[in-house]
Amino acid sequence: MRSDRRATAALILLCTAVFLDSMDLSLVGVALPAIGTELALPDSTLQWLMSGYAVAYGGFLLLGGRLADLFGRRRMFLASLTVFAAASLAGGLLSTGATGYSAGLIASGLLTQVNWRLVFFLPVPVALLVLAVAPRVIPVGRTDGPRTGFDAAGxxxxxGGVLLLVYALTETNWLAGGAAFLLLGGFVAIERRRRDPLVPLGVFRSGRLTSANLAALAWACATIGWQFVAVLYLQGVLGYSALATGLGIVPMGLAIVVTANLAGRLIGRWGLRRTAALGLLVQGAGILLFLRAGASGDYATVLLPALIVHGVGNGLSFPSLNIAAVGSLPDDRQGLASGLVTSAVQVGAGIGVAVLAAVMAIPASPLDGYRAAFLSAGAFSLLGAFIAYLGLRVRAEPAAPEPTRTAPTSTRA
Structure with a gap:
């Protein structure tokens, strides 16, 4: 009985940590216009507050999983949460140049009304509470086998390659783009040579896994990129306050929660491929409905229907893509599969925000810039639907094992 209570407490604690992650993006998103005004930052710089976070998150997520395997999951969880809390505190102090999502929208609106720095302070007490309780309910655990090292170079x-790619897309910098492809090519070369790669490239022989990750990347380009543009549009064009912006987007978050709870039944009836593709199509339709808004979009008749449609599509597609990705590999590689799809979402968020910020700057009229960005976000969602419909019908096949090497190779990072 005591072990059951401890397991329940551990689950609640881990869910709280996930809550912090989803809340963090929506907190910063609603506060972006206030941050830009006070610090005199252009939109092209503001986008790095979201895309830089997302890309770094996605890039180091797999390394974090590898370190957890080597040094213990509880130890890495506590260390990472400490860094997260310290970084949130620093973000509020320094003067520098689904339920969690909805809560973040409301909290950010309320706090930004007072001062945008408060949005960085909000996660700190939650993180400290988790840190205080975690050692009591999360078991120490152990790692099996020798510690073979971790792939810091990978x-x-x-x-670095993805960050440079995002920078190149934002600033139209060809030199940075070339450097990005060199680094990404280096990553592939490193992974092919290592005995203990960050990502065993053989897993991508599973067409279902590859399609699920590409569709998840397109999904994030669409919905996270849309959030960046929509917040600027609501406050910059329609004149919404930060609080009104947060409350205005909440119906989308509620639609996501309701639909995600129904997604399991639809997946059982329609299958992953149809559910994921339909969800991405509906999400894209919701984004494209924002093209009707113009310079004075009415909330009840124009914005609210678009937000609800977007949320319904989001709630259908996201669970489907995650299940498809994780179910594409055998049980002993479930952690890798989960890490890959989460990384795809975070990297897609960074790329989507960067691309949409660049698109916004092309037209001469700001309103035309927002329309072009909404159109681009809708196109990302439609691309994801196309990938999901074609790729997820491939039957889940176990990825081929990495070839056995007869000669030892360097394992140094």
Whole structure:
């Protein structure tokens, strides 16, 4: 009985940590216009507050999983949460140049009305509470087998490559783009040579896994990129306050929660491929409905229907893509599969925000810039639907094992 209570407490604690992650993006998103005004930052710089976080998260997520295997999951959880809390505190102090999502929208609106720095302070007490309780309810655990080292070179090259790619897309910098492809090529070369790679490239022989990750990347480009543009549009064009912006987007979050709880039944009836593709199509339709808004969009008749449609599509597609990705590999590689799809979402968020910020700057009229960005976000969602419909019908096949090497190779990072 006591072990059951401890397991329940551990689950609640881990859910709280996930809550912090989803809340963090929506907190910063609603506060972006206030941050830009006070610090005199252009939109092209503001986008790095979201895309830089997302890309670094995605790039180092797999390395974090590998470190957890080597040094213990509880130890890495506590260390990482400490860094998270310290970074949130620093974000509020320094003067520098689904339920969690909805809660973040409301809290950010309320706090930004007072001062945008408070949005960085909000996660700190929650993180400290988790840190205080975690050692009591999360078991120490153990790692099996020798500690063969971790792939710091792989994590560094892939994260640096994606960051440079995002920078190149934002600033139209061809030199940065060339450097990005060199780093990403280096990442592939490193992974092929290592005995203990960050990402065993053989897993991508599973067409279902590859399709699920590509569709998840397109999903994030669409919905996270849309959030960045929509917040700027609501406050910059329609004149919404930060609080009104947060409350205005909440119906989308509620639609996501309701639909996600129904997604399991639809997946059982329609299958993953149809559910994921339909969800992405509906999400894209909700994004494209924002094209009707114009310079004075009415909330009840124009914005609210678009938000609800977007949320319904989001709630259908996200669970489907995650199940497809995780179910594409055998049981002993479930952690890798989960890490890959989460990384795809975070990297997609960074790329989507960067691309949409660049698209916004092309037209001469700001309103035309927002329309172009909404159109681009809708196109990302439609691309994801196309990938999901074609790729997820491939039957789940176990990825081929990495070839056995007869000669030892270097394992140094």
């Amino acid at each position: 994590a560094g090259t892939v994260t």
